[in-house]
Amino acid sequence: MINSMSRLIIYGDIHGCYDEFISLRNQINPQKVDIEVCVGDIITKGKNSVKTLNFIIKNNIKSIRGNHEDKIIRYFNHQKSNKKNPIVLDNDEQNIIDNLTEKHIQFLENLPLFLRFENITIVHGGLQNHMNLDNLSKKDKQKILRLRYLDGNYEFLAYGKEDEKSIFWADLYDGNQGFIVYGHQWFQEIKKSKFALGIDTGCVYGNQLSAIVFPNIKEYPNYKIYSLKALF
Template structure:
């Protein structure tokens, strides 16, 4: 059995397809996504369809989290996510079902991170999907993490690929013209697919 963790996808379907083809999963393998499957890239709907087809365990990202807060009242949000109204209806229940983290025996997968000063279960959903630096320290959230479980996260394209002490950032900015990254835990092996183009300007990033 192999375990693949995929970084932020943001609608980059072609790159996701290539990454999964390169991984070539079999029935015994596990695949996880750190979230932010949707928005900014061109094919959010197709990305969700593919993840559902392959039973990929997907974590709630900030784009899914905030989309649910707006849906169905904000037509501009639907447009910005490159969905047609009927298409999003197909997948809205799937988005609602996404967990905010996965805690396994030896690793945790979360979209953004958490405040390690407080108990993991006491972190808010907003913290889990949006934190980069902590307000009370001004430092990256993981600077204060000394736990034994390895943390796999995304949400931080400007940080880029990062291997720290028991933490790994897999957001390598595919939608911004970078790469889509996947990490095979048991093999300690990285798969990266270069973006076909720059779909969104990283300097416009606010979420």
């Protein structure tokens, strides 16, 4: 329930950095009326993925699906068939899967690709101007989880294919699907574009964990940034 007293609190990619997440959250001090949302990639890479997941489920914190949650979900879906699973897991991902309960799996499977609060839209990767979130093709659903750079023809570039001529999607986005808050691509500091905010600041790589707090959803351009240095 959104009321005029609710703050919208959005956390950048946590990636299992549980201690930083708890410290940052304590700094923000969420109240019962506030809405808390994770921008995806709650798990993998950091040392406390399952612990982080437990806390988020227990505290009714919302999240959208990141590409790392998506990989785990797709792995489970492939496991249901008799064929060889095409998804290769690293040790960290295997360890996470070995420790997931039915409750965890259900939570991950139910993560939406985006969430909207008034004019604020939360996606994990990004959007191209032709995309309509309410009518996404299967291809576009994968793209919004992974979008970073576009080529000279404004076409999606796979990870690692970008060069100095590539354009970051948010620098072209025209605001037609709302003011976007996203993660996925990490920056040293919050990336501010006209109609978008990138809030993954690479905590798992030793930089910082960031969150954006909108004190009033109806006045969406007003926000406060909270950041906490990685504790390792």
